[in-house]
Amino acid sequence: MSAPTAAQSPSAQALRDAFGAAIERVEVSCGDTIVYVSRERIHDVLAWLKETPTQDFDYLTDVTAVDYRDAERPLEVVWQLRSLARKADLRVKVRLDKDGPLDVPTCWDLWRGANWLEREVFDMFGVNFAGHPDMRRILMWETYQEGFPLRKDFPLRGHFSRAEQTRQALAVNPEAHYSLEELATADAYRNLPQDMRERLRRGERGGPE
């Protein structure tokens, strides 16, 4: 993070000039500039921040979300950006009404590292990233039934009884998490020997018999 200062990041003013009313609010907290952007323009804003030479936010530090205990407050999706060359940080937020659909566009097309970060936000908060190539749970197992654990309305010990949680956990096939597509061999599939391709196609695992 940059040194504590009350001054806004120059990126904030540049964003206002470029996007006008789509920049809803700018504030400085603990020396970090936070920019609230409308949901409709968030992908344009992120692309602009990454590709404008004077901004050059080439590194996506984190994508996360915040659900406040106050039920009236909207859920916030947070993008923490970093320009490695300029040594500058910027935090971009979108507010989502909890009654409406929790939809934001993916930024996977800008930073490939967003793939798993957005999956984690989906897993924990239920925010759907439109256009994401693989929108599945990542920390909890894929058939997890109880909801989104980091939402404030989620009970600490989960919705189900311990016996039901144990039963559902034991019913999961642990090997089902590793599909052929997830394994590195999938990328090399075409280069594999014919017999190995045949065995993989049959769903067989492990070494030769």
Next chain:
Amino acid sequence: MGLIATPPDATVVSSTSPNWVTTRLDFLANWARTSSLWPMPFGTACCAIEFMASAGSRFDLSRFGMERMSFSPRQADVLICAGRLPFKLAPVIRRIWDQMPQPKWAISMGACASSGGIFDNYSMVQGIDTIIPVDVYVPGCPPRPEGLMYGILLLMKKIRGETFTDDRLRVEKLVGPDGLYLPPERVDELSEPFGNSVSQTRSS
């Protein structure tokens, strides 16, 4: 053999008693089993660090014939769960336990493996005894290597008291048609909050 221990009821046997054979074979089998317990290490957290220290040269598990870590469950005798077990790993430890051949035992190492520990939340198994049967619980957060060794010695003591004519000891407790190996109310009872967790309510 006589240097290790004396059969507890050696004084009452006679050469004509059928008990004589059983007792001596029990002693022999138990002596062999206690002297080469091959551990299946299931380390998931900081307890695994203490477990590694126990296996290292300073504490030296090979004194108990345990230096051979069995990374294949099919050659293991004792499963040592060192660390907290999330629900996502529950089917994994269950499958490893099912793959271990009899005779087999389990040590639950540390507070989290034994009871869920500080993780009284949605993602953590509240004691691995809701997933697999456990023989020895080692308390501690994490237990020192001496604590783990005390647990191992207790397990050895337990094995010396076993008899292989008792088939009930070697019955596989499989997951039943309801998806649990214990009755659901027993799992709920074992997972009850206790200590400081009691003041945390279920509805956030």
